[in-house]
Amino acid sequence: MPLFTPLLLPNGAVIPNRIAKAAMEENMADSDHAPSAALLRLYQAWADGEAGLILTGNVMVDARAMTGPGGVVLEDETHLDRFKAWAQVGRSRGAQVWMQINHPGRQMPVALGQQTVAPSPVALDLGAQSSRFAMPKAMSAGDIEDVKNRFVATALLAERAGFTGVQIHAAHGYLLSQFLSPLSNHRQDEWGGSLHNRARLLLDIVQAVRAVVTPGFAVAVKLNSADFQRGGFSPDDARAVVQMLAPLGVDLVELSGGSYEAPAMMGSSRDERTLAREAYFLEFARDIVGVAAMPLMVTGGIRRLEVAQQVLDSGVAMVGIATALALEPALPRQWRQGQATAPMLLQPITWKNKALAAAAHMGAVKYQLSRLSQQRRPRPGVSPVWALLVSQVGAMWGARAYRQWMQGRSAR
Numbered sequence: 001m002p003l004f005t006p007l008l009l010p011n012g013a014v015i016p017n018r019i020a021k022a023a024m025e026e027n028m029a030d031s032d033h034a035p036s037a038a039l040l041r042l043y044q045a046w047a048d049g050e051a052g053l054i055l056t057g058n059v060m061v062d063a064r065a066m067t068g069p070g071g072v073v074l075e076d077e078t079h080l081d082r083f084k085a086w087a088q089v090g091r092s093r094g095a096q097v098w099m100q101i102n103h104p105g106r107q108m109p110v111a112l113g114q115q116t117v118a119p120s121p122v123a124l125d126l127g128a129q130s131s132r133f134a135m136p137k138a139m140s141a142g143d144i145e146d147v148k149n150r151f152v153a154t155a156l157l158a159e160r161a162g163f164t165g166v167q168i169h170a171a172h173g174y175l176l177s178q179f180l181s182p183l184s185n186h187r188q189d190e191w192g193g194s195l196h197n198r199a200r201l202l203l204d205i206v207q208a209v210r211a212v213v214t215p216g217f218a219v220a221v222k223l224n225s226a227d228f229q230r231g232g233f234s235p236d237d238a239r240a241v242v243q244m245l246a247p248l249g250v251d252l253v254e255l256s257g258g259s260y261e262a263p264a265m266m267g268s269s270r271d272e273r274t275l276a277r278e279a280y281f282l283e284f285a286r287d288i289v290g291v292a293a294m295p296l297m298v299t300g301g302i303r304r305l306e307v308a309q310q311v312l313d314s315g316v317a318m319v320g321i322a323t324a325l326a327l328e329p330a331l332p333r334q335w336r337q338g339q340a341t342a343p344m345l346l347q348p349i350t351w352k353n354k355a356l357a358a359a360a361h362m363g364a365v366k367y368q369l370s371r372l373s374q375q376r377r378p379r380p381g382v383s384p385v386w387a388l389l390v391s392q393v394g395a396m397w398g399a400r401a402y403r404q405w406m407q408g409r410s411a412r
């Protein structure tokens with residue numbers, strides 16, 4: 001299937017080509033934790049690049065639960081005009097624009113000063129970096145219901161703002177992924193134990209969102225193909241969850257993998273499987289294509305035209321590209337015009353500390369996003385050490401601003 005063939009989704013919506021700008025964490029919210037002018041400039045660059053689908057960086061469903069400082073939050077209508085502007089920019093060249101909606105659970109830095117929650121009181125194991133995250137509180141039945149309602153409310157607001165869909169984030173070790181994994185979910189009630197119970201919250205959220213949005217509004221899920229930890233969420237589990245999602249009106253499932261503890265989404269797999277240098281999760285997707293009733297998307301390391309075509313030839317419907325579009329936002333347009341462009345690679349990070357290496361990789365990517373938002377060319381050769389330092393200093397100031405913002409909210 002050619003890359004520039006439209007994709008008809010189960011709900012009848014059409015994605016104009018098979019290239020998706022996958023979600024990346026930009027941390028570019030304004031002082032109200034709404035989309036900033038810099039964020040809009042960044043998305044204009046991606047819109048002009050002509051990807052068929054643009055997925056936003058994760059938008060938080062609860063201001064008390066952030067993946068990091070500078071994150072965008074959508075809880076109510078207060079700043080909906082800024083979200084409307086964001087959607088308009090993303091759609092300006094004809095792309096579908098889906099808001100990725102998320103709750104971090106225990107993966108919220110302790111520097112943000114909030115109580116974290118999770119299925120069970122299981123702390124993150126990051127070795128020397130573990131102190132950056134607090135021991136989470138086990139969620140009550142009321143907490144679980146509140147989270148479900150928040151996902152639904154944010155999805156409705158996203159549709160009102162002009163986004164054409166939402167992607168429910170159930171990967172990378174965030175809250176819904178924590179429920180799915182037996183390593184972080186030790187519950188003995190209806191939310192834990194069997195895979196069906198561990199998947200219950202994800203399934204309930206998908207059903208509830210699909211029931212309230214219009215039929216033409218896409219509902220997608222981001223799912224780990226595996227969490228790359230012994231005894232954790234496995235490829236067999238992923239296959240079963242995809243089958244559970246089939247009757248619920250899901251329009252697309254994106255397969256990724258890993259978590260903060262095992263950051264395979266950064267190309268740092270602890271699994272002994274041989275993964276290709278590009279399309280990290282392609283072999284897992286091939287296993288699932290045969291049982292999936294909805295289109296699948298694979299994201300992870302793709303930067304060359306021939307690899308993107310290989311993904312489609314395997315039966316996968318959409319090619320998700322992240323880092324390469326931070327380095328060359330016009331990549332889809334260049335490919336459509338017949339240029340076999342392949343962005344330069346970021347400097348390799350071979351540090352023994354995987355958590356620190358993943359943080360440096362994220363810092364290097366965010367450095368490129370910041371330059372794009374200033375309408376400057378990316379710098380692939382940036383030192384990982386420098387990028388990590390810049391990122392950490394920015395996070396320190398961002399955490400302080402967030403704590404002050406939360407104090408202001410509680411004082412109202």
